[in-house]
Amino acid sequence: MNAAVKRGILLLAVLSMALALFVLPASAGTAYPSESRAVVGYYASWAAYQGVTPDQLPGDQLTHINYAFAAIDPNDSTLLLENPEQDRKNLKLLRALREKHPHLKLLISVGGWDDSLYFSNAAATAQRRERFAQSCLDFLLEHGLDGVDIDWEYPVSGGPSGMVHRPQDKQNFTLLLQAVRDKLDRQSKQDGRPYYLTIAGGAGSEYLNKIEVEAVARTVDHIFLMAYDIHGPWDTYADLNAPLYTPEENSPQYKSSVFDSVQTYLNRGMSPEKIVLGMPLYGYRYDGVSSRNNGLYSTFSSAASVPYHVLERNYLSQSKYRKLYHKEAEAPYLYGEGTFLSYETPQSMAAKAELARTHGLGGIGFWELSQDRNAVLIQSARAAFMGGAFTDVAPGDWYHEAVEYVRERGLMDGTSAGVFSPRRPVNRGMAAVIVHRLEGSPSAGKTLFLDVAQQSYCREAVSWAASKGIVGGYGDGRFGPDHTLTREQLAAILYRYARYKGYDVSGRANLTGYTDSGEIGSYAKPAMAWAVSSGLIHGLADARLAPRGIVTRAEAAVILMRFCESAAD
Template sequence: MLLAGLSFALVLLALPASAAITYPPEDKAVVGYYASWASYQGITPDQLPGELLTHINYAFAAIDPKDSTLLLQDPEQDRNNLKLLRALRDKHPHLKLLISVGGWDDSLYFSDAAATAQRREQFAQSCLDFLLEHGLDGVDLDWEYPVSGGPSGMVHRSQDKQNFTLLLQAVRSKLDRQSRQDGRPYYLTIAGGAGSEYLNKIEVEAVARTVDHIFLMAYDIHGPWDAYADLNAPLYTPTERSPQYKSSVFDSVQLYLNRGVDPEKLVLGMPLYGYRYDGVDSRNNGLYSTFSSAASIPYDVLERNYLNQTKYRKLYHGEAEVPYLYGEGAFLSYEDPRSMAAKSELARAQGLGGIGFWELSQDRDAVLIQSARAALMGGAFTDVAPGDWYYEAVEYVRGKGLMAGTSAGVFSPGRPVNRGMAAVILHRLEGSPSAGATVFSDVVQQSYCGDAVSWAASKGIVGGYGDGRFGPGHTLTREQLAVMLYRYAQYKGYDVSGRASLSGYTDSNEIGSYAGPAMGWAVSSGLIHGLKDTRLMPRGAITRAEAAVILMRFCESPWTGNDRP
């Protein structure tokens, strides 16, 4: 497991979506599926975050069983949606628009379309005709599934495995021929299942060579079809005992890579939804419990109706690196900005071709999309440049999951850190251990720092003001950070015996009596340096840039065992 003791990205603050946007690198795809039925729910294509995406796949076209041609099942609405998508592309010319064929409900006749050379020719020509008629850039085939599986009534043949390759090659040939004629690129992609069962049903290497990319559906690893409540898309496989099969996003990626797929051909798909399981047992907060019913729930609904409700306890699985909720007899598996960033970090670390999402209407404010996209860009913050004195430190703490951007592509190095944020950083550094109830009157347990402050207080790492308050929103001072790190080092059993003389600093008399030993240790350890005019500024505010530098020094100190070779 990568960095098992640490979590990946954490968005400490949220800024309005109007913050500056930087388009993704041209060699990385950011793909979003938009479902036709979303327009009936009031989410029309013109509302989609075109500036954040490289490809939009319109889902779904079906296959006419009579002649294996593409079929719009709601022609009037579909045509209007496609018109709005083209208008969105006019505003964002980098966008590529693809028609996605199939999906769970509309894959019934893929086997027929692939069965003979004549049928494959008809299907391929129909795909090209559809693109030209509607002004699209490509086609995405979502066959669920060749050989076996899929919905009731699905047509299967044992030859589907080989015929799928032949079908793709027929479409590829049509698109390439048209591209030579009009000088435009046309794209061919597929959506691929996350397990070995799917890979055994296709000719993996031949498929990968034929398509521009494979959208890996790395979600629904667990769901309502299981016997037990479980995590929808765990990044890594938990090592704890489970009553059912175990797998993960990481395992799915490795399956494809081990089958010889070029990593640049893989786009890591992520869910913008979760699952709610009702009637679960309270043991283990509902995880691995039997349940009475379950249903999909969009992130928007989760954010609006669950995440700010005190009756639902926020939990985080440190190994799987995904959040979940428990309350009122319900277990909810979902994604948050932190878990999405962690998945993107995996995609980046593995050299994958990009990331993608099902389904765009479920994240109206692009909260999850922005977090995932920013992580894919490798922490390329628009306000942190190579050569800045804090550049290396910002990249370090971002990579360790201690700090991330305040919004997509923005770090805000000059913004002060508050006390609540500092507790969260140390809590994440420790691997997000469980915490008891809050002991402070001004810290809400369900707030972003509730568990962190409770844990840190229980370990003696943080304290309050003596009147029952902690002051989570109060600006963190240099001496307060020194004290928190000193106490955390004590908690970890590190050597904190070092003391530097502070008498040479002109403002040493301003150091609080509670902070004296910690400041002496922090200066002795090289964590905090004095200013050129021999001041320590113990009560000065800590900026995000300064915090990043101090945290990097702390993590790389020899007594932590993490110092660089």
């Protein structure tokens, strides 16, 4: 069955999200998916050593963060932190992140590939199950978490060297989950808080044969379907990590796909709303491959995983790697100089999320958050799962309405096809372009600044805006088109444009109540007072105006919409 036919049989789900527009991010709320529509991310404890601490995670893009991993004490079957000092620091930072994003649910993930060795022992007897379940609850209460994620890799058979297995693991897994569920439900009745129980599951029938599917599904809130590592360095041949669809071409090894994994779960009676479709934020690099077929299905000499942010920096920008796309599998890959690299793009992630959405799945998720440091893949997948014009702007986002507003009026475009980049800073050149577009893009003379070239995208806009006194340079012949725009600079530009248009700019707010009002530049004080008075710029939650704070594209869209709808009336 080809990909087009498969897409044609997808169950269409009608999804509606209320549009909400708030103030700026520090004090803004996001309309998040309901708890039945999850966006889950795993954060690995070791990521902190690699420079990504929990406070850097995109809390506004997620509903759940699973902290990976806690181990199991082989002596008494209780939860065990392998690096308590660092783990406690990480958990503290996660709680601080939740304070900024109160919708977030924080779960401790137990097990994983390396730390699943003693699950079988913990599940083997009623006494051990009781001890394990109580330790899970105690851990949540001690660290202020919201739930437990069980990542047993794997019951009955499989897993790392030294793994303990029993034939009874299939039934004991259900009993272990029920013991934990009972503890969480009892605690919930006591303190009125919901507590969550989730599991991570393998991609295929081999895993499902090792668990009691229906009983497990009844017990847990959702199952994180690990729909990646379909192929990897353990194979004999270089292949695609997480193809959306299964290629029908001949292959020297087994074939499967994300689509097949989802269908397998559904065919085994799993309710779609219980499934969270897991996606990889990394690729696999295979070295020593043949040039035949651009390395696909070739033997290789070595292989390793590559985080997406490394792939962006070291591979996608290098001409020696050719960007290729397997149309049937809907999977991108690279080839060059004896190297084959299977990876994800914003578009491939959006396609996976669209599959989850049209199947009515309960959510999407990612392994592992530190590997996508700018949340490029995460934003794209989330937006596609929720639906939206840009792959990185979802209907529930606080800036969604404003982005659509400025796009429809031609004030702001995407940064590339289907991508808006809401977190990217606005620069001074783009600010000039925006007011130029507000005015209908009139013609202008030659550039007045040494650092604005005649062929620059912003040359005409800067020349026109400068000639009208709307923008100015630094006094040394430079404009600084690539310099990031601050909140006070945007206020000043809009103030001058409004004055040029003859709008009423007499309003002045008293800014003394803001703790950083003294940081406003003298040139921008009237403009900031007017912008606050007009409701264009709001103070942040901590009583600051942040006049020198950088303006993101999302913020610019919101402020522009407010300007067009109120200040220009």
